Amino acid sequence: MTLFKIIRTASLAALAAAALFSPQRASAQEADIVDIAVDAGSFTTLVAALQAAELVDVLKGDGPFTVFAPTDDAFAKLPEGTVDDLLLPESKDLLTSILTYHVVPGRLLSGDVVAADALPTVNGLDLSIEVTDDGVHVNDATVTTVDIEGTNGVIHIIDTVIIPTAATAVESASWGSAKNAQ
Numbered sequence: 001m002t003l004f005k006i007i008r009t010a011s012l013a014a015l016a017a018a019a020l021f022s023p024q025r026a027s028a029q030e031a032d033i034v035d036i037a038v039d040a041g042s043f044t045t046l047v048a049a050l051q052a053a054e055l056v057d058v059l060k061g062d063g064p065f066t067v068f069a070p071t072d073d074a075f076a077k078l079p080e081g082t083v084d085d086l087l088l089p090e091s092k093d094l095l096t097s098i099l100t101y102h103v104v105p106g107r108l109l110s111g112d113v114v115a116a117d118a119l120p121t122v123n124g125l126d127l128s129i130e131v132t133d134d135g136v137h138v139n140d141a142t143v144t145t146v147d148i149e150g151t152n153g154v155i156h157i158i159d160t161v162i163i164p165t166a167a168t169a170v171e172s173a174s175w176g177s178a179k180n181a182q
Contacts, residue, residue, distance in 0.1 A: 045075040063152035064107035110146035
């Protein structure tokens with residue numbers, strides 16, 4: 001069993017236990033953005049990554065935050081072994097950089113997003129926003145669902161994990177050397 005599968009299984013078990021002991025929320029507006037991601041069931045990889053990067057408490061904070069949330073299918077598009085590598089303790093800085101690249105300070109609904117050419121992220125780099133006939137694109141990702149509002153922000157679902165430019169060089173070097181060592 002890979003490290004990713006172990007962490008994901010443990011995360012799912014913890015989340016299921018938490019769900020048994022917490023009252024049901026009537027709507028997303030009564031839940032923070034982390035709780036919404038957990039409840040949706042299609043963000044288990046994202047939640048596992050947030051746990052590995054120790055960002056859950058931050059994203060459960062007051063915010064407000066706008067999160068461009070990649071689904072499990074989006075994470076599955078990454079090259080084989082990438083998620084496992086990112087979840088390793090020694091990859092925490094890189095994982096944090098990637099995850100915070102998906103978070104914009106403030107509560108930006110879809111109208112605010114499409115009105116911008118770029119949005120500054122929590123990690124300090126900008127996301128490019130492009131509206132085409134095919135939809136709204138955030139860097140290389142397509143926004144598939146918009147305006148999922150929570151108590152501390154809003155989620156827009158994307159179909160691809162977006163990698164910050166600065167992390168790409170680090171990622172290539174670290175994964176390339178790790179693969180060459182095998």
